[in-house]
Structure formats: structure tokens, C-alpha cells
Amino acid sequence: MGESLLELLQKSCPITLPMHMPGHKRNLRLAPYLNALAAQLDITEIKGFDHLHAASGILQEAMDSAAEVFGARNTFFLVNGSTVGILSAIRAVTAPGDSIIMARNCHKSVYNALALNNLRPYFIYPQTNLRYQIAASISLESVQNAIAQHQDARVLVITCPTYEGVISDLPAIVSHAHRHGLTVIVDEAHGSHLGFTPYFPKSAIAAGADIVIHSLHKTLPSLTQTALAHVRTPALASEMQRQLAVFETTSPSFLLLASIDGCVRLLRERGEELFANWEQAMEAFHQKALGLHHLRVLGYGRERGLALENVHGLEPSKVFVSTINTNISGYELAELLRNDHSTEPEMITPQGVLCMTGMGDTVETMEQLGDSLLAIDRRLRPASAVKIPLMAPQVQSKVPIATAERAPFISLPIEDSEGYVMAETIVVYPPGIPVVVPGELMNLQAIRYLLAAREAHNTILRSRSDIDGQVAVLRDA
Numbered sequence: 507m508g509e510s511l512l513e514l515l516q517k518s519c520p521i522t523l524p525m526h527m528p529g530h531k532r533n534l535r536l537a538p539y540l541n542a543l544a545a546q547l548d549i550t551e552i553k554g555f556d557h558l559h560a561a562s563g564i565l566q567e568a569m570d571s572a573a574e575v576f577g578a579r580n581t582f583f584l585v586n587g588s589t590v591g592i593l594s595a596i597r598a599v600t601a602p603g604d605s606i607i608m609a610r611n612c613h614k615s616v617y618n619a620l621a622l623n624n625l626r627p628y629f630i631y632p633q634t635n636l637r638y639q640i641a642a643s644i645s646l647e648s649v650q651n652a653i654a655q656h657q658d659a660r661v662l663v664i665t666c667p668t669y670e671g672v673i674s675d676l677p678a679i680v681s682h683a684h685r686h687g688l689t690v691i692v693d694e695a696h697g698s699h700l701g702f703t704p705y706f707p708k709s710a711i712a713a714g715a716d717i718v719i720h721s722l723h724k725t726l727p728s729l730t731q732t733a734l735a736h737v738r739t740p741a742l743a744s745e746m747q748r749q750l751a752v753f754e755t756t757s758p759s760f761l762l763l764a765s766i767d768g769c770v771r772l773l774r775e776r777g778e779e780l781f782a783n784w785e786q787a788m789e790a791f792h793q794k795a796l797g798l799h800h801l802r803v804l805g806y807g808r809e810r811g812l813a814l815e816n817v818h819g820l821e822p823s824k825v826f827v828s829t830i831n832t833n834i835s836g837y838e839l840a841e842l843l844r845n846d847h848s849t850e851p852e853m854i855t856p857q858g859v860l861c862m863t864g865m866g867d868t869v870e871t872m873e874q875l876g877d878s879l880l881a882i883d884r885r886l887r888p889a890s891a892v893k894i895p896l897m898a899p900q901v902q903s904k905v906p907i908a909t910a911e912r913a914p915f916i917s918l919p920i921e922d923s924e925g926y927v928m929a930e931t932i933v934v935y936p937p938g939i940p941v942v943v944p945g946e947l948m949n950l951q952a953i954r955y956l957l958a959a960r961e962a963h964n965t966i967l968r969s970r971s972d973i974d975g976q977v978a979v980l981r982d983a
């Protein structure tokens with residue numbers, strides 16, 4: 507037998523600078539409750555410990571306290587990540603067969619909710635930013651158009667912020683959707699730290715969204731899988747509670763629940779000071795980033811204050827380092843960070859690397875990241891030719907998802923699939939956004955994107971085909 511998971515964790519965890527989730531960054535001085543969580547405390551619901559799905563005691567008090575801290579009407583603790591919050595939220599506000607308007611760059615859990623509830627999606631594509639070759643904001647105009655064209659839709663789902671930290675004009679989007687009677691769900695998985703200080707943008711809760719989902723673990727000091735769902739009305743809270751009882755485990759880990767409670771208490775008791783420290787750490791990084799000549803960092807260094815095409819705003823906890831202007835790719839930058847600087851990034855794309863910061867970061871960790879980037883930058887040259895943009899593709903839908911995902915299929919090599927209608931969802935992880943979904947027409951842009959992801963050894967998840975390098979397309983389309 508090979509080494510155990512525990513041995514691997516003990517060996518590999520401490521040696522790298524973690525520029526990825528979880529947000530506590532293994533900073534145990536910041537969050538002593540995390541150090542204390544161990545098997546001797548690992549219980550689920552036993553007498554005296556309340557019931558997550560019918561809370562009335564200590565768990566209800568803790569969730570009420572979280573609602574107060576986050577400014578929500580009701581808050582639910584989640585132990586299956588944002589994923590369970592998203593599945594439950596969508597089920598809570600739709601009936602089978604309903605239509606919903608959703609951003610095409612939503613996480614795969616939103617697509618799974620479509621399939622589970624037999625929903626008909628109308629997609630809004632985010633705008634694009636060519637300087638960084640990333641998905642930009644969802645425009646108010648695109649939401650207005652979608653609502654005008656699809657009057658049968660009663661629900662809007664969008665992701666804000668994106669993985670790279672791009673935000674959309676949520677106050678305007680939410681109030682327009684509300685004026686037209688839509689319920690708004692915001693997947694704010696990457697933004698549970700928003701709204702506590704002016705340094706970070708306001709949260710979707712403040713924008714009036716009806717249901718907001720937070721992965722606490724992504725940026726705040728809490729164990730992996732811990733998340734929150736916030737709802738705006740008592741009626742929504744009752745429905746959300748019913749759906750969480752369907753999708754979430756009946757054996758919630760009290761280690762995870764204690765971590766959520768600890769995190770909320772930390773925010774309540776020391777939030778101001780800790781957010782000020784985080785801001786200081788990011789500003790220390792900014793000072794370093796000013797010295798970069800070839801690498802560009804979204805929102806930092808010389809890029810700060812630049813008017814960015816199609817970007818409504820940025821939230822500053824994300825450090826997206828672009829290699830577009832250089833002689834290396836995002837994959838090569840990640841290798842240099844890993845091998846020469848013991849730094850593990852969160853996400854790697856052909857055109858850059860996402861380093862994710864969290865409340866557990868400090869001036870020291872952010873200066874270390876800045877110094878590493880400066881050392882790499884000194885060895886780079888400008889790109890010798892303009893790099894061909896490689897962005898998430900726009901594809902056309904031909905057949906409803908619900909029909910295509912169950913229809914007979916054949917498998918084809920990715921390279922030969924142009925013009926075929928997809929019979930499966932293909933997701934590149936991270937960021938976990940489907941590149942194509944069932945019923946969509948495979949095009950060259952999507953093929954190029956998938957081949958680049960494969961070359962970079964990114965994880966490619968397919969929902970139906972099981973032959974390496976092949977994809978499932980409709981047999982009869």
C-alpha cells in the first residue's frame with residue numbers, strides 16, 4: 507500500500523506558500539479554533555447539540571448571529587459547500603419545467619440544478635475583457651434584454667464575483683430583476699468576505715438579492731466545505747430549509763459547524779482589525795507589483811486604476827497574474843512558482859495564474875508572493891508575437907439540455923466533434939464552469955479551448971463519455 511492520506515497531508519501541507527483555498531491559509535494564530543478541531547470532537551447530532559435541519563437551540567442561535575453579522579434576514583450553515591446551497595436555492599424558487607435566466611459562466615452546480623429540476627435555461631453571456639482574456643461583468647443591458655425576451659422566466663441566477671474577482675453592477679441588476687418580478691440568486695461563493703469594509707465591494711446581500719450563497723472556506727478562516735446561504739424573506743427561508751433537508755447530509759459534522767461558528771464569532775469580535783490587516787497585506791503586495799515589467803496583475807501595480815473594458819469593478823482579494831505580455835504561458839508561470847518559489851496557485855489558465863488570497867494571509871506572505879513574481883519577471887522577455895486569445899467559448903444551443911442529456915449518444919475524439927450536438931457537460935476544473943452543455947453545438951473555439959486544457963493537464967470532467975480524449979455527442983442529431 508502507498509502512503510496514507512494523512513502521511514501525504516503531513517508531508518506536503520506545510521512546505522508551500524498556499525496561494526489557493528482555503529482562506530485560513532493554515533494560519534493557526536489567526537484562527538485558534540481551527541487548531542482545536544480534531545477527532546475527539548467529531549460528533550454529529552446527539553442530545554444537547556441541536557439539529558441542523560430543525561434547529562432551535564445552539565445551532566439556531568449561531569445561525570441567527572451569522573445573519574446579523576452578514577446583514578441577512580436568515581442564514582443557514584452549510585456543510586456540503588456552496589454546492590448544496592445552490593442546488594437547494596434553485597429548487598426552492600422553481601417548479602419542474604420552469605424557465606430561468608442564468609449567466610453562462612455559472613458553476614457546474616447551477617447546471618446540475620437545471621438537470622435535477624428539469625428547468626429550461628436562457629443564458630446570458632458575460633462580456634469579455636481582451637486585455638486579460640477573461641470573462642468580464644454581466645451587463646445590466648444583457649439582463650434587461652433577457653428579461654424582456656423571456657417573460658416566462660421567474661428566476662435570475664448570476665455569479666459575482668468571478669474567480670478572477672470581477673464584479674457586476676448588482677444593485678442595478680437586482681433592482682431591475684425585482685421590478686419585473688424575478689427572484690434573484692447570487693452565487694457569491696468567492697465573496698463571503700465582501701461588504702465588511704470599504705476596501706472590498708458591497709455584498710450581494712446589500713444589493714438586495716433574494717438568496718446569496720457563500721463558500722466561507724474559500725476566503726475566510728473556516729474549514730473546507732463550510733458555507734452559508736442567506737435569504738431575504740421568511741417564506742424563502744422556509745422553502746430553503748425544506749430543500750436543504752433534501753440535498754444536505756443528515757449527519758452534519760460538528761467540526762465543520764464549529765468552524766463556521768468560530769469564523770462568524772471571529773468576524774463579529776475582530777472583523778475590523780482583521781480586515782484592516784488583510785488590506786495592509788494586499789497593499790504591501792501592490793507596492794511589490796509596481797516593480798513588475800512584463801507580468802500584469804489585474805488591479806495591482808501599474809494596472810491599478812486602469813479603465814478595464816467591460817469590467818464594472820474588481821474585488822481586491824484575487825491576484826490574477828497575466829502572462830499575455832510575456833514569453834511564457836500561465837502554465838509555465840505556475841511551474842516557476844511551484845518549483846522555484848514553493849508557491850501553489852489556485853487556478854492556471856493558458857494566459858495566467860490566479861493566486862487567491864484569504865484572511866489568513868499576512869504582509870509577509872503577500873510580500874513573499876510579490877518577491878517571487880518580481881524574481882520571475884526579471885527573467886522574462888516581452889511576447890515575441892501577439893498571442894491568440896484563448897477564452898471560454900460562446901456556443902449555440904440546438905436542443906434543450908433536458909432532452910439532450912438523456913438522448914442516445916456516440917463518442918468521438920474531441921478534434922472531430924465540430925458541428926455535432928453535445929450529449930454531455932464538459933467542465934474544466936478549476937474554475938468548474940461548463941465549456942459546453944448538452945444540446946449545444948460544438949465549435950472550433952470550444953475544441954481549441956478543451957485541447958489547450960488537456961495539454962496543460964487540467965482536470966476535464968465529462969458527464970457521460972468514459973473514453974479518454976473523446977466526447978459524447980447526440981447520435982441522432
Ligand SMILES: Cc1ncc(COP(=O)(O)O)c(C=O)c1O
Pocket residue numbers: 586587588589590612613615665669693695696721731733937938
Ligand atoms: C463560482 C462558484 N460557485 C460555487 C462553487 C462551489 O463551491 P463549493 O466548492 O464550496 O461547493 C464554486 C467552487 O469552485 C465556484 O467557483
